[in-house]
Amino acid sequence: MKPVLVAAFYRFALLDDFAGMRAVLLDKCRTEDIVGTVLLAHEGINGTIAGTDQGIANVLAYLRADPRLGDFPHKESRADTPPFQRMKVRLKKEIVTMGVENINPNETVGTYVDADQWNALIADPDVVVVDTRNDYEVEIGTFEGAINPDIHTFREFPDWARDNGLLEGQKKVAMFCTGGIRCEKATAYLRKQGVDQVYHLNGGILKYLETVPEDKSLWDGECYVFDDRVSVGHGLKPGPYDSCPGCGRPLSKADKLLALYERDICCPRCHDDITPEQRQRFMQRRKQNDRDRAGF
Secondary structure (H helix, E strand, O other): OOOEEEEEEEEEOOOOOHHHHHHHHHHHHHHOOOEEEEEEEOOEEEEEEEEOHHHHHHHHHHHHOOOOOOOOOEEEEEEOOOOOOOEEEEEOOOOOOOOOOOOOOOOOOOEEEOHHHHHHHHOOOOEEEEEOOOHHHHOOEEEOOOEOOOOOOHHHHHHHHHHOOHHHOOOEEEEEOOOOHHHHHHHHHHHHOOOOOEEEEOOHHHHHHHHOOHHHOOEEEOEEOOOOOOEEOHHHOEOOOEEOOOOOOEEOOOHHHOOOOEOOOEOOOOHHHOOHHHHHHHHHHHHHHHHHHHOO
């Protein structure tokens, strides 16, 4: 069987009728047997979808036929099985939630740096390298020497940037994220605050891992992805992590050996936060999974 094609994409564009786009797009994806998640908002579109090569091509062609979206780029990888259970098209206030008004990457944004030029930029001692992702993403992999803001959500980034001197504009700032979308907003935010020397990794970590040879890479670890693969490594090959059903954080083999880990229920980080109702639901799901594995 040919591996499933996974396509990740986004485009900042003014979509005044984004709510009306939902039903037609959902129907198109279902017609093409596509699964995944697409977010629609007034500011644009953001999605990761999976299916056959032809199905993915048809959906992308449909989206690109909208002149407001145009020929937006996308990133491709492969998975042995579909990394999503179903197709969802969701309406959002933002396609990546920062919570700051009037931040428009179409008006101002940082300087794009292609993957093959990224190593030289972040090796410069005068450049401050910042990972804009959430703490649980950074935990399993990041670039050598990058600053971890230790934020739980992207909403915390503007305050972190202000409190840690990024808005002072005295140094060059290079930022990166999974696919590039968070950095579009992060660099737009810094530029809006008057910071001129702002750079970001074009296409994000995924493009870097896809194109930069492992022996020349400055990436250390795995890249967290928001689907059933959980993580990918160099060449965008699926990684060794599973996802905790309780909190969604990545779980390594070592995590599963810890005393507070409960298979299909929780991990040490969320063990004390699981409600009785959640535990009951997770236990029922575990029983069903066990029956499925046994062939019943």
